[in-house]
């Protein structure tokens with residue numbers, strides 16, 4: 326197999342774990358060869374993460390996969406927004422993301438730690454990792470209350486979550502408002518995954534009579550996690566650090582408000598800073614601006630030209646869209662189609 330990587334490819338803009346692996350099989354042997362080199366060159370890994378990387382290169386492959394599904398989901402969920410998650414994968418603003426503890430960052434941290442837990446659980450279930458497999462506690466066990474037996478391979482989501490907690494949290498060492506925020510949101514992501522696990526069952530018995538039933542836990546489609554966290558993003562709660570008297574480091578986060586000493590709930594995403602408008606390019610806040618983005622002229626939502634282009638106006642491009650139409654099936658066996666076309670307009674932000 327070929328391993329095509331550069332340190333910056335490996336380095337996710339703020340988690341620094343986006344392992345890019347291309348190739349076909351034999352991942353672990355090559356990784357074992359190159360692990361200490363790759364891990365020592367990967368910028369931005371916390372010391373404990375670097376040790377992880379060196380000891381368990383096989384797990385790092387899953388971590389890379391988890392980072393990728395998280396990023397892809399982030400880009401999907403925010404495809405119509407001014408901030409569209411692209412800046413995270415853009416190496417030019419590497420490391421800059423850390424400065425603003427915005428709602429967008431809350432969402433991203435939750436999604437990525439869920440993604441990593443997801444990918445680890447998936448890899449365990451496929452027998453790809455040496456220290457995990459199917460959920461042993463469920464295998465073969467008869468569930469009296471529900472009247473079925475645990476069978477098949479139940480996804481060991483607890484293992485995936487434990488690993489994600491260990492690995493992702495390892496970089497939040499110094500105690501600050503920002504690390505408290507990250508730790509909180511990381512956990513929200515993992516809890517969301519745990520709650521989204523699915524039970525699948527199969528009936529056995531004469532002609533589907535279901536006299537015997539076996540069930541197992543499976544991972545949901547990751548898109549579901551994306552939608553759930555997107556809802557949480559919309560309702561995210563602004564918090565501020567609470568400092569006990571004469572303590573320099575904050576003890577915990579409280580909901581921001583005039584008389585509130587309330588801690589945020591475990592299921593809410595939290596943020597400490599207002600988001601920038603994301604209208605103009607600003608590398609410090611990780612904003613790429615919206616110049617050149619396609620917008621929807623008739624929509625009044627985020628993707629509408631007024632909002633997306635920040636009232637700077639837009640250009641109209643007229644083009645001809647063509648597609649295959651009126652397809653007919655001829656016996657046997659071919660299909661003929663006409664080509665249809667239509668003049669269409671596209672709108673692009675100034």
Ligand SMILES: *[C@@H]1O[C@H](CO)[C@@H](O)[C@H](O)[C@H]1NC(C)=O
Nearest residue numbers: 350351352387447448451453
């Ligand atoms: C498990 O390993 C196989 C073979 O190397 C690979 O094709 C597959 O994608 C891996 N699955 C996961 C979830 O890592």
Ligand SMILES: *[C@@H]1O[C@H](CO)[C@@H](O)[C@H](O)[C@H]1NC(C)=O
Nearest residue numbers: 400409411613614615616618
């Ligand atoms: C996201 O926005 C940037 C900057 O405006 C743009 O270059 C990029 O193509 C967009 N990405 C997607 C997936 O729309």
Ligand SMILES: *[C@@H]1O[C@H](CO)[C@@H](O)[C@H](O)[C@H]1NC(C)=O
Nearest residue numbers: 620621622623624625626628
């Ligand atoms: C534009 O927005 C309108 C209203 O929200 C929607 O019906 C339409 O499908 C959108 N057009 C495109 C090309 O996305």
